[in-house]
Amino acid sequence: MKTLTSNHIVFFSPTHTSAKIARAIGEGIGMGKRIEIDLTTDQDDSVIEIKDSVAIIAVPVYAGRVAPIALQRLQRLRGNNAFAILVALYGNRDYEDALVELRDETMRLGFTPLAAGAFIGEHSYSRPNMPIAAGRPDTTDLLTATQFGKDCLAKLKREERNGEFYIKGNIPYRLVGPSTPTAPTCTEECFACGECIGICPTHAIAWGSDRKIKTEVGLCIKCCACVKECPNNARIFDTPYTPMLHQKCAEPRNPELFL
Ligand SMILES: Cc1cc2nc3c(=O)[nH]c(=O)nc-3n(C[C@H](O)[C@H](O)[C@H](O)COP(=O)(O)O)c2cc1C
Ligand code: SF4
Numbered sequence: 001m002k003t004l005t006s007n008h009i010v011f012f013s014p015t016h017t018s019a020k021i022a023r024a025i026g027e028g029i030g031m032g033k034r035i036e037i038d039l040t041t042d043q044d045d046s047v048i049e050i051k052d053s054v055a056i057i058a059v060p061v062y063a064g065r066v067a068p069i070a071l072q073r074l075q076r077l078r079g080n081n082a083f084a085i086l087v088a089l090y091g092n093r094d095y096e097d098a099l100v101e102l103r104d105e106t107m108r109l110g111f112t113p114l115a116a117g118a119f120i121g122e123h124s125y126s127r128p129n130m131p132i133a134a135g136r137p138d139t140t141d142l143l144t145a146t147q148f149g150k151d152c153l154a155k156l157k158r159e160e161r162n163g164e165f166y167i168k169g170n171i172p173y174r175l176v177g178p179s180t181p182t183a184p185t186c187t188e189e190c191f192a193c194g195e196c197i198g199i200c201p202t203h204a205i206a207w208g209s210d211r212k213i214k215t216e217v218g219l220c221i222k223c224c225a226c227v228k229e230c231p232n233n234a235r236i237f238d239t240p241y242t243p244m245l246h247q248k249c250a251e252p253r254n255p256e257l258f259l
């Protein structure tokens with residue numbers, strides 16, 4: 001087996017579910033030198049070279065595809081033939097063509113796909129009174145992810161990685177139309193602590209001249225990080241998708257692994 005010196009954990013993960021699964025897979029691989037690359041709020045465009053590594057690359061599914069902003073952020077990576085374990089996190093509806101798209105994109109960036117997995121995370125639009133996959137990934141999901149990491153390592157050691165492996169999804173990818181420009185808003189409970197400003201992946205939130213929180217609707221990707229992390233529950237995103245998904249996607253789905 002070619003000498004691998006490190007294990008990169010790369011993710012874009014506004015509400016942390018992709019990051020949790022990526023780290024759990026990293027545990028399973030258990031390689032000495034672990035390097036975490038969090039692309040969530042990082043707008044730097046300098047190149048990141050990855051060499052002699054197994055890279056876990058985890059992204060959220062938006063509308064059955066890789067979240068467009070995650071695709072943009074991945075463009076900094078140079079794979080140099082490093083092995084990649086591909087992960088799509090979805091909110092218990094479906095991941096459709098996201099894993100196939102992630103495979104194609106990472107190959108363009110120079111990675112050699114080793115394995116892929118679709119995992120379930122609490123939906124961005126999940127709310128306490130209308131949960132959608134609330135609390136996922138749960139302990140069982142994390143154990144599955146860690147075992148998946150071990151299985152990927154075993155595959156590497158068996159030198160089987162050159163064979164192509166099946167990933168569920170279609171080409172051409174699902175078409176996604178333009179989405180209506182909307183964004184979460186602050187309620188009167190907002191005490192202007194400013195915490196949401198720093199966590200917004202697109203820097204759509206800023207102080208207004210009146211020292212109130214302002215949101216640039218055109219920049220918002222509706223990830224709901226600000227809604228879920230506001231310490232005073234003062235951010236709301238009112239979307240008809242919440243009751244619809246709460247009703248239609250109640251049956252828990254299981255991770256699907258391809259290697
Ligand atoms: C704009 C948008 C579109 C989404 N589309 C889907 C989808 O097509 N299928 C699905 O199951 N979940 C979908 N989700 C839910 C996310 O995939 C899910 O919450 C994921 O866990 C988020 O990853 P993160 O926690 O790493 O940010 C969508 C979320 C957003 C914000
Ligand atoms: S985190 Fe919540 S309370 Fe703090 S500024 Fe943002 S909306 Fe207001």
Ligand code: SF4
Pocket residue numbers: 014183184199200201202203204205215219220221222223224225226227
């Ligand atoms: S303002 Fe929009 S992009 Fe920024 S954290 Fe909130 S939902 Fe996400």
